[in-house]
Amino acid sequence: MSSLPSYAPTALLAVAILILAKLWARHQYNKKYRLPPGPKGVPYFGNMFQMPPFHQGPWAKSMADKYGEMFTVKIASNTWVFLNSSRVVNDLLEKRSAIYSSRPRWPFTSDVMSGGCRMVMQPYGPQWRSIRKIMHSILNLKNAPTFAPFQDIESKQLVYEVLQKPEDWWKSNQRFANSVVMSVVFGKRMSKEDQNVERLFDTSREFLAALQPGANLVDTFYVLDRLPGPLKWWRKRGEEAFERVTSVYKKEVEDLKIRIKEGRCPPCFATKFLEDPETEKLGKTQTLFALGSLMEAGSDTSRMTLSQIIAAAATDSRWVKKAQAEMDGVCGYAGRLPEFGDRKNLPYMSAVTKEGFRWRPFAEIGMPHMLIKDDEYEGYRFPANTVFAWNSWGIALDEKEHSDPLKFWPERWLDAEIEGNELKTLEEPLAGHWSFGAGRRVCTGYHVGDTNVWIAAARLLYCFDFSENPNKKIDTMNLAVGEHRWAPFEVKLKVRSEKHRELIERVGGPVIGVQY
Numbered sequence: 026m027s028s029l030p031s032y033a034p035t036a037l038l039a040v041a042i043l044i045l046a047k048l049w050a051r052h053q054y055n056k057k058y059r060l061p062p063g064p065k066g067v068p069y070f071g072n073m074f075q076m077p078p079f080h081q082g083p084w085a086k087s088m089a090d091k092y093g094e095m096f097t098v099k100i101a102s103n104t105w106v107f108l109n110s111s112r113v114v115n116d117l118l119e120k121r122s123a124i125y126s127s128r129p130r131w132p133f134t135s136d137v138m139s140g141g142c143r144m145v146m147q148p149y150g151p152q153w154r155s156i157r158k159i160m161h162s163i164l165n166l167k168n169a170p171t172f173a174p175f176q177d178i179e180s181k182q183l184v185y186e187v188l189q190k191p192e193d194w195w196k197s198n199q200r201f202a203n204s205v206v207m208s209v210v211f212g213k214r215m216s217k218e219d220q221n222v223e224r225l226f227d228t229s230r231e232f233l234a235a236l237q238p239g240a241n242l243v244d245t246f247y248v249l250d251r252l253p254g255p256l257k258w259w260r261k262r263g264e265e266a267f268e269r270v271t272s273v274y275k276k277e278v279e280d281l282k283i284r285i286k287e288g289r290c291p292p293c294f295a296t297k298f299l300e301d302p303e304t305e306k307l308g309k310t311q312t313l314f315a316l317g318s319l320m321e322a323g324s325d326t327s328r329m330t331l332s333q334i335i336a337a338a339a340t341d342s343r344w345v346k347k348a349q350a351e352m353d354g355v356c357g358y359a360g361r362l363p364e365f366g367d368r369k370n371l372p373y374m375s376a377v378t379k380e381g382f383r384w385r386p387f388a389e390i391g392m393p394h395m396l397i398k399d400d401e402y403e404g405y406r407f408p409a410n411t412v413f414a415w416n417s418w419g420i421a422l423d424e425k426e427h428s429d430p431l432k433f434w435p436e437r438w439l440d441a442e443i444e445g446n447e448l449k450t451l452e453e454p455l456a457g458h459w460s461f462g463a464g465r466r467v468c469t470g471y472h473v474g475d476t477n478v479w480i481a482a483a484r485l486l487y488c489f490d491f492s493e494n495p496n497k498k499i500d501t502m503n504l505a506v507g508e509h510r511w512a513p514f515e516v517k518l519k520v521r522s523e524k525h526r527e528l529i530e531r532v533g534g535p536v537i538g539v540q541y
């Protein structure tokens with residue numbers, strides 16, 4: 026019989042001690058904390074393989090149907106609690122926002138790919154706070170009059186472009202949303218052909234893909250981040266992504282500097298921001314990301330919501346006719362385009378906008394919020410660092426929250442009997458849904474998003490009829506509106522009448538090619 030090596034008993038003892046220590050730690054953890062129930066996972070990976078890599082909404086909704094208002098999943102060693110009702114989102118992310126507003130770590134997507142400077146991923150702390158303050162100063166409601174003239178001109182161009190090339194409606198939506206934010210931030214209008222915008226959309230897509238739970242091993246298994254430098258195989262890929270995104274931002278800043286030098290740049294946020302001595306304190310990368318994050322967050326989001334409203338219009342003309350009748354009553358039949366000043370007289374159109382945000386939330390499981398200290402709630406005890414996801418899709422499509430939730434039904438925001446809304450919430454963009462997030466992390470740009478969508482949707486609906494291809498019906502549960510390289514679905518936009526055509530040409534033609 027071969028004898029065991031002399032160190033075997035010591036090694037066995039060490040392994041036994043390690044196992045015991047782990048069991049003890051788990052026992053202590055279970056004694057101290059209590060989490061909502063959830064699906065059983067596998068060792069080390071937890072529920073990682075159960076959560077779909079993309080389009081997690083339907084999965085999260087099915088879990089909510091099974092487990093109720095909260096359920097827990099493990100993504101490797103990270104604990105995620107899903108909040109599945111407005112009640113619990115409100116109780117935790119809103120009312121206890123001071124401790125539920127951080128973000129989990131993303132060693133790849135945030136630290137390497139974004140140099141730690143993409144605001145939406147920054148932990149709750151002084152750096153995030155200073156950037157958020159700057160964003161708020163540009164995007165708050167008081168600044169609405171600064172945005173309004175740009176939204177006006179860009180949405181006139183939008184209807185004009187759709188008239189000329191209806192099959193490119195999705196590109197025109199992109200240009201509209203991007204050009205509004207570029208006008209305010211960089212004092213410049215954008216064209217559909219701009220190569221840097223294409224690159225911006227590419228880098229945003231890359232970022233959103235990297236953000237999905239489980240997309241990058243090191244964002245899930247933090248221990249990999251402790252490997253010695255040469256063994257971090259993902260670093261090079263992340264650094265290349267960082268180079269790509271910063272080169273997009275740098276190009277805009279360089280172009281801005283040239284236009285300032287040549288006296289071709291109107292006053293805009295970036296000119297003030299770059300001249301401000303406080304900006305220097307932020308450092309070069311953070312300065313670039315502050316400007317770039319506005320381009321990124323401001324462009325994709327409004328166009329995705331507009332695409333969803335177009336899908337809803339093509340699949341159900343009933344509500345479109347009502348919206349058109351309301352606008353015809355105020356603006357006349359092809360009399361003039363709806364204006365912001367008409368909004369108070371167009372409640373149905375505001376309800377359409379709100380329903381557009383609720384109907385199929387594109388941030389399906391929101392953006393993770395992280396708890397920064399232990400907390401107790403209704404018998405549960407959550408440890409610090411628990412990640413909280415608000416189940417935006419699940420809540421929006423829950424029958425307990427909304428009557429006939431799958432239906433695009435603007436009336437739900439107008440008729441208190443449908444689901445008991447107070448009508449005063451109609452003009453409050455955040456009320457009644459969670460598509461803009463919650464608490465201190467709530468979308469900073471929600472006023473701009475709301476007004477972008479209102480004016481663009483009002484003008485499109487006033488000017489066009491929408492229909493789907495009967496042989497290729499739109500699947501509204503799988504809209505893929507994140508795609509920017511091709512139309513997310515097939516839809517026909519037809520001008521309502523010759524008079525509408527004349528109106529669009531009269532008001533839209535002159536704004537084409539206008540530069541500031």
Ligand code: HEM
Nearest residue numbers: 145322323326327388392461462463466467468469470474
């Ligand atoms: C049009 C529809 C829009 C939707 C549905 C939307 C949705 C969201 C969501 C879900 C979040 C995460 C909130 C959270 O973690 O609780 C967010 C964050 C953010 N949004 Fe929006 N957004 C929209 C438009 C905009 C616009 C137009 C801008 C800027 C011009 C913008 C700028 C931002 C920024 C900077 C953040 C990061 C906030 C932070 O982490 O503190 N968004 N948005």
